Amino acid sequence: xxxxxxxxxxxxxxxxxxxxxxxxxxxxxxxxxxxxxxxxxxxxxxxxxxxxx
Amino acid sequence: xxxxxxxxxxxxxxxxxxxxxxxxxxxxxxxxxxxxxxxxxxxxxxxxxxxxxxxxxxxxxxxxxxxxxxxxxxxxxxxxxxxxxxxxxxxxxxxxxxxxxxxxxxxxxxxxxxxxxxxxxxxxxxxxxxxxxxxxxxxxxxxxxxxxxxxxxxxxxxxxxxxxxxxxxxxxxxxxxxxxxxxxxxxxxxxxxxxxxxxxxxxxxxxxxxxxxxxxxxxxxxxxxxxxxxxxxxxxxxxxxxxxxxxxxxxxxxxxxxxxxxxxxxxxxxxxxxxxxxxxxxxxxxxxxxxxxxxxxxxxxxxxxxxxxxxxxxxxxxxxxxxxxxxxxxxxxxxxxxxxxxxxxxxxxxxxxxxxxxxxxxxxxxxxxxxxxxxxxxxxxxxxxxxxxxxxxxxxxxxxxxxxxxxxxxxxxxxxxx
Numbered sequence: 001x002x003x004x005x006x007x008x009x010x011x012x013x014x015x016x017x018x019x020x021x022x023x024x025x026x027x028x029x030x031x032x033x034x035x036x037x038x039x040x041x042x043x044x045x046x047x048x049x050x051x052x053x
Numbered sequence: 054x055x056x057x058x059x060x061x062x063x064x065x066x067x068x069x070x071x072x073x074x075x076x077x078x079x080x081x082x083x084x085x086x087x088x089x090x091x092x093x094x095x096x097x098x099x100x101x102x103x104x105x106x107x108x109x110x111x112x113x114x115x116x117x118x119x120x121x122x123x124x125x126x127x128x129x130x131x132x133x134x135x136x137x138x139x140x141x142x143x144x145x146x147x148x149x150x151x152x153x154x155x156x157x158x159x160x161x162x163x164x165x166x167x168x169x170x171x172x173x174x175x176x177x178x179x180x181x182x183x184x185x186x187x188x189x190x191x192x193x194x195x196x197x198x199x200x201x202x203x204x205x206x207x208x209x210x211x212x213x214x215x216x217x218x219x220x221x222x223x224x225x226x227x228x229x230x231x232x233x234x235x236x237x238x239x240x241x242x243x244x245x246x247x248x249x250x251x252x253x254x255x256x257x258x259x260x261x262x263x264x265x266x267x268x269x270x271x272x273x274x275x276x277x278x279x280x281x282x283x284x285x286x287x288x289x290x291x292x293x294x295x296x297x298x299x300x301x302x303x304x305x306x307x308x309x310x311x312x313x314x315x316x317x318x319x320x321x322x323x324x325x326x327x328x329x330x331x332x333x334x335x336x337x338x339x340x341x342x343x344x345x346x347x348x349x350x351x352x353x354x355x356x357x358x359x360x361x362x363x364x365x366x367x368x369x370x371x372x373x374x375x376x377x378x379x380x381x382x383x384x385x386x387x388x389x390x391x392x393x394x395x396x397x398x399x400x401x402x403x404x405x406x407x408x409x410x411x412x413x414x415x416x417x418x419x420x421x422x423x424x425x426x427x428x429x430x431x432x433x434x435x436x437x438x439x440x441x442x443x444x445x446x447x448x449x450x451x452x453x454x455x456x457x458x459x460x461x462x463x464x465x466x467x468x469x470x471x
Contacts, residue, residue, distance in 0.1 A: 041200050043193070
């Protein structure tokens, strides 16, 4: 599963880790994150993320 | 400095750092200020604190108005240590159990700076805090310029406490914009260019959002520099203009040099740009501080970078500047690279690679010369500069002032006529 990088602050979403603080279980692919999900560091939207090169 | 009453019951209690000259790598030739504000109502609120070493001054300033122990709430708009460094002293004096208001990210980030288990009250946009006659409304401003950043708005007085937004690194006798006049704008621009530029899109969005809130903005109080009270709309409009990043019709030639060869090229290129009717400045990176250069680059259309090749690589000051500029993500620029070399000459290609990574369009292929540039090479440099100047003049938005120059101004063209 691909990692995604926040283009605003550089946070990396790692599907293996998920985002447990915000109710996203480990193993959740980026594509399956709800549209309302925000970058846990800077609050950017999903659209502000790009696949890690 | 003594505290200043900026509105009935609202005081500026921060400090001036007259002699700081290097603010984490930003040149502060006139010093800076760390502003903090005290609101005295039924409840007494302190907004932000100051750098750690100025804690005594802050406490003295507060004590001239009220006993610090009478402060009921402390508000942290921004975690960075120039605004939170004296929090430990302040909270100890005010009372460790007093509520400490900050954003959700503020609570997380402050906890990574201070081990104390403070009484954090994490607030989000739109949440209010009643102080008595007055009300504070909070507005999260993530990434302007840290994840924790927020603004606090004192509704009844129309005062926006804007954290680092609209700030300027400037320490002088003035408290308000009307006391200094237009001279302050250059400091506000430098701050924007060096601290906020990469978040321009966010800032534009935030300003639109604030405009929709129809706040009765009478005063903007940033955490650095003077307070905007004569016409707060002016700095807001300046920010909107800056966020658009529509460069002026000008160029900057940024270089370093070892035996003056790259410098000679820089001078000839700069002359060529000016011959095309475009203002330009050659800036030697060991004479100009990177933050001054960035301010110049911020509103220039063309960024022309020259480096000698040192040990098969870039000259270190050039690498420093390119790294710095890249992080600030400037937009809508054209660029070019040049430099003198001895035997291998990698620097020009390396600069071009960096400029391309920054999405800076190359206006001319890079120009290299081995060892000392002779007259013919300098003529080529002049022509190279002239073409860059023409590209600047022809760029969209260059407007009616464009195209002052004509090829007849070029030194090479003149030579051909001889």
